[in-house]
Amino acid sequence: MKYTSLGKTGLGVSNLSLGTMAFGRWIDEKASIEILDAALDAGIxxxxxxxxxxxxxxxxxxxxxxxxxxxxxxxLKGRRDKVVLATKVGLPMGQDINDFGLSRFHIMREVEGSLKRLQTDYIDLYQVHRFDNETPLEETLSALSDLVKQGKVRYIGCSNYAAWQMAKAGGISNLLGLESFVSSQSQYNLLSRELENEVVPFCLSESMGLLVYSPMARGMLSGKYKSRHELPEDSRAARGEQLIQNYFTDENFERVEQYKKLAEEHDVNLSQFSLSWILNQPAVTSAIVGASKLHHVTDAVQISDWAWTQELQKQVASI
Structure with a gap:
């Protein structure tokens, strides 16, 4: 396992993160604990x-x-201080007008709910889940800064922000003396490389941490999908996951086959190959492994320190 600092901070983080969207949703508590224990034991x-x-x-x-x-x-009882606990706020928590968004009202209410559920006094990294067009950034950043002052939050980050949104937030923080986002969480993988246009250069320029979710393209880069009409029973697509449908194009199916051949040449599976590509991108701080099975963690750990050659990078770039 490799470790680095999160952006400009002194906070040390592993280059793999455990994503827990499946916990209590697709897998029960027993399976979740097994995955959590394996991740922590491996150094995540x-x-x-x-x-x-x-x-x-x-x-x-x-x-x-x-x-x-x-x-x-x-x-996490008995080992809370060994982990960097990151959670998010902003998506709907009910149907009331104030049950979503990044207003001071919603943030202050939801942080208390998260602290209670997580059974902790503080959150290491509190991230806004997506940009809120209805709430001034000044209000959001002021509320988050107050949480840091109160000791309920250590660092703040953003998720799914465009480069201009991060730049605007940074300018407001500097102007008003508020806390600044130390990291960005975004989707990035071999089939979704839009981040390279602006977000990646921005993170490199401003030394922001970049946490990557969906490095497996929601399962497309596992190789389990052979066509849009063949859906494995235990797959996200079979469960009704709509976002993966965006990856079901003829071009992507062809690219996946080419990536699979390269993976076989290096004696790893396609998931490991795809994840390792992410870990070898200079802007990436940590790749979030959204695990629903134990092998998702163990497979990832096996390639966490694989340094790619320039030749391999060029081969992938040509596909």
């Missing part, structure tokens, strides 16, 4: 969750029900 010290993660995500009106945070909270 970042646990990423959100108040939104839980069974409510699969209701017709998608809202947070907190099962993931609850499972983590119950099972």
């Amino acid at each position: 010290n970042v646990i990423d969750t959100a108040n939104f993660y839980g069974k409510g995500q699969d209701e017709s009106f998608k809202y947070g029900t907190g099962e993931s945070e609850e499972i983590i909270g119950r099972n």
